[in-house]
Amino acid sequence: MTMLSRRAVVTGFGVLSPIGNAPEALWSALLAGTAGVGRITLFDPSHLPSQIAGEVKDFQPRQMIDKSYRRTLNAMARTVSLGVVGCQWAMADAGLSRGSFDPQRCGIEFASVMGATELDDLGPAAVRSIRPDRSGPDMRAWGEHGIPEVPPLWMLKYLPNMPACHATILYDIQGPSNTQIIGDVAGASALEEALRILRRQAADIMLVGGSEAKVHPLSLSRFNLFAEFSRRNEDPAGAVRPFDRDRDGTALGEGAAVFVLENLEHARQRGASVYAEVMAVASGVDRQYTGQGLARVIRQALALAGITPEEVDHVNAHGLGTRAGDRFEARGIAEVFGTRTPVFAPLSRFGNLGAASALLELACSVLALRHGWLPPTLNHQHPDPECPIHVHVGEPRPVRRPYVVKTTYTDLGQCAAIVIRRPDN
Structure with missing residues (x-):
């Protein structure tokens, strides 16, 4: 058996998103055309030029996280707790629990970034360290009075590897473990590495996920200075307009998407149901931001999967709604698929989840393959x-072909393409 012949399938997933928590809630929202981008409620955004984002509704980690593990919540930032809950739900959806699998044959690949510090964690220390004339920080005061105000577990709350760390403890995962931090491409990178681990038989099960929570006053104050955000505050549901002539920027979101990726034979032996098969992941850099590098990555993914563009039902695009970003991505897609293959851009429904975005967007196509319908893209009018x-706009259309290509990228030109397939069963 060759490395590429070892098949990897999705046997469960957990999702927390601005339009639905759990796969079926997400699917219902996709079919209904639900928009999850709205005016920010987690804090007062009135000082910001862009006052909209996609927020996870009714997120109550104390009620959601396993009872045996709730004592650790004080050491979890929102990004981390979203990821841990997503891992729990994915494992439960796959029918896996602690002790039901060989822990040395299970690993984790997670996508995340450094969490935004809560104001209460560093605010008191900062206040104690300001010069009396407010001209700047006093480093002596910081050392004598500021540092003692910093919570002892401050750093552990926000490190990007914390979702994976907590999941390995919760499920006694002893196999390969890693965290990807490449922004919007991180989820695809996590999936790519997990696929390689399964194919070289270093594990039977890989937990693959991403989480991010940037709907935060510090993060958004900073991003509003340089990021291209939509300022359609009066129409948040229609603000993010992928590939539309009148697009004016994106909006941030928050959430988590976690898959259980499993060796097909292992999944069959335990009678697991299959959502989709992951055929290939390819990645690279388009240094000139022309789209040609993205096209090269897409072709590489198709070649690894052993298929042609004509076999692809739709392309699931990142579709940020930014001027340069959409132009870049569209050119890369068009070079491979022309205008014959429908493009689906679900991000306009929930905003850009950063490290979690690629996997949440991919989850939308996993559900489309499972149910046989492709939902439309919102807010693409011109x-x-x-x-x-x-x-693809208008009404849901039948899924006519077995394969989907997912594209994603960063503003630095890092890009990736994923190929998934409708399951045999």
């Missing part, structure tokens, strides 16, 4: 000649 692709 095609942009500079984005020469066929964006």
